[in-house]
Amino acid sequence: MKPLLEIADLQAWYGKSHVLHGVSLTLMPGETVALLGRNGVGKTTTLRSVMGLLSNLKGTLLFDGRSLMGMPTHAIASLGISLVPEHRGIFATLTVEENLKLAWRPSSRWDLASAWNMFPALEERRKTYAGKLSGGEQQMLAIARALMPGPRLLLLDEPTEGLAPVIVERLVATMRELKAAGLPILLVEQSLDVCRAIAERHVIIDEGRIVWSGDTQALEAADRIVREHLTLENA
Numbered sequence: 028m029k030p031l032l033e034i035a036d037l038q039a040w041y042g043k044s045h046v047l048h049g050v051s052l053t054l055m056p057g058e059t060v061a062l063l064g065r066n067g068v069g070k071t072t073t074l075r076s077v078m079g080l081l082s083n084l085k086g087t088l089l090f091d092g093r094s095l096m097g098m099p100t101h102a103i104a105s106l107g108i109s110l111v112p113e114h115r116g117i118f119a120t121l122t123v124e125e126n127l128k129l130a131w132r133p134s135s136r137w138d139l140a141s142a143w144n145m146f147p148a149l150e151e152r153r154k155t156y157a158g159k160l161s162g163g164e165q166q167m168l169a170i171a172r173a174l175m176p177g178p179r180l181l182l183l184d185e186p187t188e189g190l191a192p193v194i195v196e197r198l199v200a201t202m203r204e205l206k207a208a209g210l211p212i213l214l215v216e217q218s219l220d221v222c223r224a225i226a227e228r229h230v231i232i233d234e235g236r237i238v239w240s241g242d243t244q245a246l247e248a249a250d251r252i253v254r255e256h257l258t259l260e261n262a
């Protein structure tokens with residue numbers, strides 16, 4: 028089987044600042060991979076690179092065998108990659124329903140009905156301005172919005188950050204549902220518990236380089252690596 032996403036020796040710069048020094052990871056069809064690491068080590072930059080949001084890149088980025096290098100973001104989105112950005116990327120001055128309609132595409136297998144089905148709490152608030160939603164509801168809306176175009180790969184950047192445990196549990200259940208429906212996910216996450224609950228493979232990044240990767244069982248055994256490369260409060 029060929030990988031759905033293949034990142035090899037990816038290097039990235041913001042101006043003169045070299046932030047990715049050779050990131051390699053693959054994601055197979057149907058797989059959920061977690062990308063873990065401390066603050067500022069290049070997790071968001073990796074996702075943004077896949078989405079065509081960095082202008083200065085070197086290395087290999089293949090989606091379904093096709094190079095994404097130099098491709099504009101809208102073309103990458105049309106191939107079927109959706110990003111839920113760190114700060115959610117929803118329109119505060121539009122209603123829940125308007126946010127979703129705006130993201131929909133005619134070719135999509137998702138529609139409002141499927142969004143309400145997955146997120147009943149959002150249906151109840153369909154006429155509410157997104158800016159008035161709670162943090163958890165905003166994150167649900169951000170995910171629902173990313174699903175509307177009918178992606179073949181979902182990139183999630185710290186979806187549980189700053190949310191109460193009960194809301195995190197809801198989001199974990201949602202991500203598991205998406206996974207069960209066969210949607211591949213590349214998940215950036217700082218909580219080991221969330222990674223264990225959702226991903227079958229885990230990749231640890233430190234200072235712009237991949238320092239470890241393995242399955243959930245190997246992660247449990249990789250105590251020293253986890254302590255060395257992740258912050259203790261997450262471990």
Ligand SMILES: Nc1ncnc2c1ncn2[C@@H]1O[C@H](COP(=O)(O)OP(=O)(O)OP(=O)(O)O)[C@@H](O)[C@H]1O
Nearest residue numbers: 041044046064065066067068069070071072073113
């Ligand atoms: N727009 C930017 N311009 C210049 N440097 C940036 C920019 N965005 C991020 N950086 C720097 O690039 C490095 C990697 O940042 P990145 O946002 O990818 O980290 P991260 O792992 O997602 O961190 P966090 O956990 O805080 O979200 C950091 O040193 C950061 O300061």
Ligand SMILES: [Mg+2]
Nearest residue numbers: 070071072113
């Ligand atoms: Mg980040």
